[in-house]
Amino acid sequence: MKNSFKNLTFPELKAKRDELNKKYMELRFQVVIGHVDNPLQKRTMRRQIARLNTLIRQHEQALKASV
Numbered sequence: 001m002k003n004s005f006k007n008l009t010f011p012e013l014k015a016k017r018d019e020l021n022k023k024y025m026e027l028r029f030q031v032v033i034g035h036v037d038n039p040l041q042k043r044t045m046r047r048q049i050a051r052l053n054t055l056i057r058q059h060e061q062a063l064k065a066s067v
Contacts, residue, residue, distance in 0.1 A: 005051060005052055008055075
């Protein structure tokens with residue numbers, strides 16, 4: 001799962017980040033209510049969002065350096 005984001009384009013990375021952010025918010029609400037089967041899913045999703053943010057930042061830096 002770690003390397004599955006590297007072959008995505010910049011707009012796809014942003015869309016995937018937005019999608020995961022929405023899922024993460026829903027998961028947080030479910031954790032508060034107490035209806036979560038796997039509580040470690042919150043940690044893995046947060047780490048996936050961080051990986052996406054890193055890749056998005058790397059794309060932005062590459063674009064800035066090429067100009």
